[in-house]
Amino acid sequence: MKAITMNASMRALVKSILGAMLGLFLGLMICWFTGESPIKILKILFQSAFGSGYDFGMTLFYTAPLLLTGLAVAIPFKSGLFNIGAEGQLTMGALAASAVAVVAPNVQSPVLAIALAVVFAFVGGGIWGAIPGFLKAKRGSHEVITTIMLNFIAAGVSAYFTLYVLKDPNSAQAETLLLPSVYHLKAFECFNGAPMGPLIFWLLALVVFLYFWMWHSVWGYELKAVGENEKAAGVYGISKQKIWMSSMFLAGGVAGLVGIIEVLGNSHRFKIGFSADYGFVGIAVALVARGNILGIIPSALLFGILQKGAGSLDLETDKVTRDLSYIIQGLIILGVAAEGLWTRKRK
Amino acid sequence: MQSIQKLALVLGSLLVLSHSAMAEIKVGLVLEKSGKDDKSFNASAYQGVKRAEKELGVTTKTVEAPDNSAYESLQRAFSEKKFDIIVAVGFHQLESVRNNAARFPNQKFVLVDEDAKMPNVRSVMFEEQEGSYLVGALAALHSKAGKVGFMGGMDVPLIRRFQLGYEAGVKKINPKAEVLSNYLGVTGEAWNNPPKAKELAFDQFNRGAEVIFVAAGNSGLGVFDAAQEKNKLAIGVDSNQNWVKPGYVLTSMLKHVDEAVFDSIKLYKEGKFTTGLIRYGVQSKGVDYAMDENNAKLVTANDRKKLEALRADIITGKIKVPDYYLIQNGQKKK
Structure with missing residues (x-):
């Protein structure tokens, strides 16, 4: 039994890789029309992602939030829910992380301070995720609609708090007060200024942990049972309501941890508009990973590289702009989604 | 007589050419997310740079940031490519300019819409x-x-x-x-x-x-x-x-962002580039009300x-x- 599942997931992996390669190939062909050599474009993307310690650090900085938002989409997906609200959830998580200094300004121990901020970010995002989970479970409201709407509400709430409650009076910008240094995360020296440190290992560990938890816990089993067939799961006494609420809480909490990367690791404050649409790109990350939790790691890295490379394409070429990066992203998603391309031959 | 004039013209232009080739000034422009087609603020900065390219013979390169975390790495790339001036447009770039100005103390920056308070940054603000x-x-x-x-x-x-x-x-x-x-x-x-x-x-x-x-x-x-x-x-x-x-x-x-950007590049070319906060108000007509044939009858x-x-x-x-x-x-x- 186990051999079959491994086999199936291996096949899915191969399909994903082929799809991504096809998308990348088509994208590079497009540059050919503009007169830029595809090899040059590939080289620029590679250089931009791994060319120096700083570049690599920035690539990881873009990858890290996508690991989390990829999870935030993939986990509820296994229970049959489509979470489009990761953007709002990460906004609330980041806002909560920046509010921690107001609640506890005199924490001395860095470990305690950071643990506190993690709890804040997780619960902040988690509540924002649990609301659509609750509405789905109790009222049957479709989660696609409610999560989209909650994205806008999160933008409004965070703007209110940023401008009127936590505002930095010395700044003309829409940003909150600077966190005390006890809350700042360290970055690696070798990244030469890129805001990423040991946190990346913690995040990778989180992905691996959730992978095993999904496969080896009762909750993970129940989650998948509801996702496969909620009626059958109900017959076995599994409450779909409980699963929906808890999976959305977990998803929101994980998305909320993006706040740790940004607020504690990077700008040390909440800034309106900090997210490079991480919540939405997370949907693509989960799709390319085909819902495989471990697959999120390479998938997030791929999108991180393309996000980092967008500006470099603009900088290093005369004709190609940042938009090519988005075209490649779109083609990769299409390549992976075009499942029939790879399966038809088997039948 | 005419041939002498022609000769002088050719020699003169040669001199100008060789001069500009020797001291080619490279200007890097980092725009906000909304980019050079926003018909407004970023477009104005872009026009200023393009005008400098035409009238002052400088080389320019424009990039549009894909997201709000990209400013620092784009400015940094310009700096590592030895651009003479980096023009950063918009208040979103304040922190990234401050960080890069500290990292590259010999690099000259122009920041529009915020005061960077750094010794190598010319901060341009408008009295809106x-x-x-x-x-x-x-x-x-x-x-x-x-x-x-x-x-x-x-x-x-x-x-x-x-x-x-x-x-x-x-x-x-x-x-x-x-x-x-x-x-x-x-x-x-x-x-x-x-x-x-x-x-x-x-x-x-x-x-x-x-x-x-x-x-x-x-x-x-x-x-x-x-x-x-x-x-x-x-x-x-x-x-x-x-x-x-x-x-x-x-x-x-x-809001004459174009003028402010053009002026900065011009001053650099003439060797008169200054840093610190420069304010453009109604006096210098950096901010003004627009008059042209479209509203001549209204006003x-x-x-x-x-x-x-x-x-x-x-x-x-x-x-x-x-x-x-x-x-x-x-x-x-x-």
Whole structure:
């Protein structure tokens, strides 16, 4: 039994890789029309992602939030829910992380301070995720609609708090007060200024942990049972309501941890508009990973590289702009989604 | 005689060519997310750089940031490529310019719309409240019932600064006038939502506003549409937008980012580049109201006389235009 599942997931992996390669190939062909050599474009993307310690650090900085938002989409997906609200959830998580200094300004121990901020970010995002989970479970409201709407509400709430409650009076910008240094995360020296440190290992560990938890816990089993067939799961006494609420809480909490990367690791404050649409790109990350939790790691890295490379394409070429990066992203998603391309031959 | 002239011309141009080849100045421009086609703020900076390319013979390269975390790495890439000046546009780039200015102390930066307070940065700021004051006065002159409107894009301190100056200008002409005001939103989407701007403009016009000043980037187009349909007036912002709907755009509050950028590059070429905070107000016409053939019939000679009198009073300090930034800081001290 186990051999079959491994086999199936291996096949899915191969399909994903082929799809991504096809998308990348088509994208590079497009540059050919503009007169830029595809090899040059590939080289620029590679250089931009791994060319120096700083570049690599920035690539990881873009990858890290996508690991989390990829999870935030993939986990509820296994229970049959489509979470489009990761953007709002990460906004609330980041806002909560920046509010921690107001609640506890005199924490001395860095470990305690950071643990506190993690709890804040997780619960902040988690509540924002649990609301659509609750509405789905109790009222049957479709989660696609409610999560989209909650994205806008999160933008409004965070703007209110940023401008009127936590505002930095010395700044003309829409940003909150600077966190005390006890809350700042360290970055690696070798990244030469890129805001990423040991946190990346913690995040990778989180992905691996959730992978095993999904496969080896009762909750993970129940989650998948509801996702496969909620009626059958109900017959076995599994409450779909409980699963929906808890999976959305977990998803929101994980998305909320993006706040740790940004607020504690990077700008040390909440800034309106900090997210490079991480919540939405997370949907693509989960799709390319085909819902495989471990697959999120390479998938997030791929999108991180393309996000980092967008500006470099603009900088290093005369004709190609940042938009090519988005075209490649779109083609990769299409390549992976075009499942029939790879399966038809088997039948 | 003629051949000597020709020879001199050829020699002269050769000299110029070799000179410019020797000291080729490279300018890197980092734009905000909205990019060079925003018909407003970033477009203006882009025009300034393109003009410098044409008139001063400098080499330029423009990049548009894909997201708000990309500014630092883009500026850094320019610096590592040994560009002479890096022009960073928009208040979002403040922190990244400060970090890079510290990392590359010999690199010259120009930052538009914020004060970096670094020894190698020329910070260019505009007195938006002064220009807004003048268009506010003009709006009041064109409102018989004493009701005008203000429409802001995203609710940020910069736009509050426009609003405060505008309201003061309106009240200067007609102390009893009422200013209706709306903001389009709290996310970046607010700069790019013409349909919502149009609906809110209809609402303001229906409540009796006769002129609406819109400071909302791309969304302003919706207000111009509404003004045309209701046969009322609108006031544009940043670039000269009088041409968008001739006859319905009373004027535009100009913010000459292009001039500021061009001036900086020119000064660098002449070896007179200075750093520190440079303010562009109504005196230097860095902010101004736009006059051209599209609004020549709308703004009478009498109006202009009054506006020029106000301008003179602002310059001499007889009129103190309230500045939202200062008020904001004042609140902190209390």
